[in-house]
Amino acid sequence: MLLWILLLKAALCVASGNVTRDVCKEQICSCNEVEGDLHIDCEKRSFSNLNHLTGPSSQFYHLLLHGNSLSRLFPNEFANFYNAVSLHLENNGLHDIVPGAFLGLQLVKRLHINNNKLRSFKKSTFLGLDDLEYLQADFNLLRDIDPAVFRDLNKLEVLILNDNLISALPNNVFQHVPITHLDLRGNRIKTLPYEGVLEQIPGIAEVLLEDNPWDCNCDLVSLKEWLDNIPHNALIGRVICEAPTRLQGNDLNETSETDLCPSENGMDSSLVAPPTQDKTSNPRPFPTPNQINGAYESPTPGFGHKGRSKSRESWLLKTKPTAITTLNGKSEQMYNGSCPLTCSCKLLQTRRWLRVNCEGKKIETLSDLKHKTLSVQELNLRDNSIQNVKKKDLNGYQYLNLLDLGANNIKLIENNTFQNLTDLRWLYMDKNYLDTLFMEMFVGLQNLEYLSLEYNDIQLIMAGTFNPMPNLRVLFLNNNLLKSLPMDIFLGVSLSQLSLHNNYFTSLPVTRILDQLVSIIKIDLHGNPWDCSCNIVPLKTWAEKLGSEVIVSDLKCETPEEFWKRDFRHFGNEVLCPQLHGKIAPTPLSKNSTFAADTGTLSNSYLEPSRVSISVLVPGLLLVFVTSAFTVVGMLVFILRNRKRSKRRDGNSSASEINSLQTVCDSSYWHSGPYHADGSHRGYDCGTHSLTDQ
Numbered sequence: 210m211l212l213w214i215l216l217l218k219a220a221l222c223v224a225s226g227n228v229t230r231d232v233c234k235e236q237i238c239s240c241n242e243v244e245g246d247l248h249i250d251c252e253k254r255s256f257s258n259l260n261h262l263t264g265p266s267s268q269f270y271h272l273l274l275h276g277n278s279l280s281r282l283f284p285n286e287f288a289n290f291y292n293a294v295s296l297h298l299e300n301n302g303l304h305d306i307v308p309g310a311f312l313g314l315q316l317v318k319r320l321h322i323n324n325n326k327l328r329s330f331k332k333s334t335f336l337g338l339d340d341l342e343y344l345q346a347d348f349n350l351l352r353d354i355d356p357a358v359f360r361d362l363n364k365l366e367v368l369i370l371n372d373n374l375i376s377a378l379p380n381n382v383f384q385h386v387p388i389t390h391l392d393l394r395g396n397r398i399k400t401l402p403y404e405g406v407l408e409q410i411p412g413i414a415e416v417l418l419e420d421n422p423w424d425c426n427c428d429l430v431s432l433k434e435w436l437d438n439i440p441h442n443a444l445i446g447r448v449i450c451e452a453p454t455r456l457q458g459n460d461l462n463e464t465s466e467t468d469l470c471p472s473e474n475g476m477d478s479s480l481v482a483p484p485t486q487d488k489t490s491n492p493r494p495f496p497t498p499n500q501i502n503g504a505y506e507s508p509t510p511g512f513g514h515k516g517r518s519k520s521r522e523s524w525l526l527k528t529k530p531t532a533i534t535t536l537n538g539k540s541e542q543m544y545n546g547s548c549p550l551t552c553s554c555k556l557l558q559t560r561r562w563l564r565v566n567c568e569g570k571k572i573e574t575l576s577d578l579k580h581k582t583l584s585v586q587e588l589n590l591r592d593n594s595i596q597n598v599k600k601k602d603l604n605g606y607q608y609l610n611l612l613d614l615g616a617n618n619i620k621l622i623e624n625n626t627f628q629n630l631t632d633l634r635w636l637y638m639d640k641n642y643l644d645t646l647f648m649e650m651f652v653g654l655q656n657l658e659y660l661s662l663e664y665n666d667i668q669l670i671m672a673g674t675f676n677p678m679p680n681l682r683v684l685f686l687n688n689n690l691l692k693s694l695p696m697d698i699f700l701g702v703s704l705s706q707l708s709l710h711n712n713y714f715t716s717l718p719v720t721r722i723l724d725q726l727v728s729i730i731k732i733d734l735h736g737n738p739w740d741c742s743c744n745i746v747p748l749k750t751w752a753e754k755l756g757s758e759v760i761v762s763d764l765k766c767e768t769p770e771e772f773w774k775r776d777f778r779h780f781g782n783e784v785l786c787p788q789l790h791g792k793i794a795p796t797p798l799s800k801n802s803t804f805a806a807d808t809g810t811l812s813n814s815y816l817e818p819s820r821v822s823i824s825v826l827v828p829g830l831l832l833v834f835v836t837s838a839f840t841v842v843g844m845l846v847f848i849l850r851n852r853k854r855s856k857r858r859d860g861n862s863s864a865s866e867i868n869s870l871q872t873v874c875d876s877s878y879w880h881s882g883p884y885h886a887d888g889s890h891r892g893y894d895c896g897t898h899s900l901t902d903q
Contacts, residue, residue: 229263263289275299284309295319308333319343329353343367348705359386371395380405392417399424403431417445425450427470549578562586575602587611599623616640628653640664647671661685675702699725711736719747738767741777743786
């Protein structure tokens with residue numbers, strides 16, 4: 210009886226929703242010790258809320274919740290996880306953070322909310338995160354940032370906001386915030402004022418500003434002066450002018466102040482930013498790294514600017530690690546122990562990992578590298594003479610995080626070459642001679658986020674090629690020889706950025722190809738020979754739905770001649786496809802209608818007007834023909850019978866006619882004839898033997 214009572218109470222508690230389940234004790238999540246730190250891995254558990262879950266109360270831990278369904282965070286969402294020191298919320302479809310959601314997380318130092326759908330930061334979005342040092346919010350849809358959103362985060366040093374839709378930073382947004390690292394790449398920023406913004410980050414050690422539409426006018430003079438006065442090498446990448454036309458493509462650092470502001474004779478002293486630090490002094494070291502990653506992750510691509518292609522300068526992975534590492538406050542130190550011959554090695558921040566730079570060393574095979582070491586995390590083999598990459602060549606490099614094989618002569622990559630590189634996140638194979646891509650080439654790269662294959666000879670991509678890379682975010686396939694893509698090529702791959710420009714596409718199907726890019730925030734399709742006929746209408750509709758913020762650059766027609774070099778988005782559907790005229794409503798498709806419905810309509814109605822019209826027209830024509838034939842035959846028979854009857858009446862004797870009339874009269878009533886139009890009718894008068902009107 211007692212047992213039943215206990216069970217009943219437990220059931221009632223569960224029903225009332227008051228029971229919280231320990232994610233580790235009940236094995237709801239994977240809980241493991243890594244170098245003395247507890248990692249609670251709740252990846253892809255389909256959590257939509259955390260109300261009935263709790264973390265361990267006796268120790269600190271790193272909480273990994275990426276890939277769930279936490280689309281909206283409500284107040285006290287993490288109240289049961291107060292011992293968390295870092296929080297990962299990537300890829301949750303997160304679109305709203307209600308103020309107070311992070312209350313109780315006063316120990317959290319690192320917050321990752323990247324790869325979501327956040328559109329704004331409100332005043333109290335980060336309320337409760339008193340000790341936050343590192344905030345990563347890249348690859349969202351951020352437009353609006355409240356000036357006071359970071360004001361209480363007086364320990365925040367690293368702020369990553371790249372690849373959003375930010376057009377300007379509000380005044381005083383960094384007031385009382387000790388920012389040392391700031392990433393603003395891939396936004397819509399045209400200018401950065403000194404007063405109210407730049408002046409508030411005097412301790413900056415690294416700033417990233419690439420891939421913004423900078424308007425190089427008088428307003429940008431203060432930014433140029435500020436960049437000239439921050440620590441040497443603090444600016445990572447370049448600031449390229451997009452406007453005005455006369456300065457388009459210019460590097461701000463290489464543009465004179467007179468060119469920026471030609472109307473001024475000399476410089477207005479009010480525009481000049483005072484120096485923040487002595488240029489000869491060492492930059493302020495980065496904050497102590499979180500032990501999840503072991504090293505600070507800077508979003509800088511490559512190993513410097515040498516050898517970088519123009520397209521990569523504007524299409525960068527925004528979280529690629531370079532780390533301007535300091536050891537005991539000094540510059541990065543050389544490391545020769547176990548370093549491959551002819552290469553140079555440097556310690557990364559943790560002193561446990563190496564960056565190996567073998568760029569431009571005339572290496573012909575990977576086997577030329579001697580003294581392999583397990584501690585290599587970044588390996589740069591750019592600008593060598595490597596022709597083939599074999600599986601055995603990468604044995605011993607299983608902890609690689611970055612591999613650069615760009616600008617070689619690679620024609621062949623052996624199957625399963627990368628099978629053991631499960632930690633690899635960045636792979637560069639641009640400027641080689643690859644002609645075909647297939648799935649076996651990429652087996653093992655389940656954590657790869659960035660893949661550069663631009664400037665190759667790629668003509669064919671086999672179905673399933675990208676299946677081994679479910680975490681791929683950025684993909685460069687521009688400047689190749691592609692004419693088509695296989696169905697379902699992007700199925701299961703959450704791409705955020707895709708570059709297909711300068712290939713040979715005349716059209717691209719939406720169904721089962723483009724409609725699988727559900728996470729896309731930037732796609733480049735320019736420089737393809739688009740055929741602006743009926744087949745382009747679905748692509749046009751798809752591009753219009755995404756808008757110019759996602760579809761970068763133009764989409765110019767190559768054929769037909771009357772549309773040459775004109776953007777097909779500027780034409781109506783009935784202009785691109787005259788067959789549409791009269792077969793569909795002239796009003797444009799509703800932006801609120803579902804994409805699937807639109808593409809279905811386009812594929813069935815726009816692209817196959819002939820087949821649908823004939824299928825309806827042929828039976829109709831047959832019916833008309835048969836009906837007409839019967840009508841003609843009937844009319845002929847009627848005419849012939851009337852003529853025969855008339856002749857017979859003329860040949861009758863008058864006697865027979867009188868007899869017939871007498872018979873009628875004997876019936877003692879009027880024989881009614883046809884009615885006139887006025888309602889009267891005709892009859893026969895037996896007395897006068899004549900027709901009368903009644």
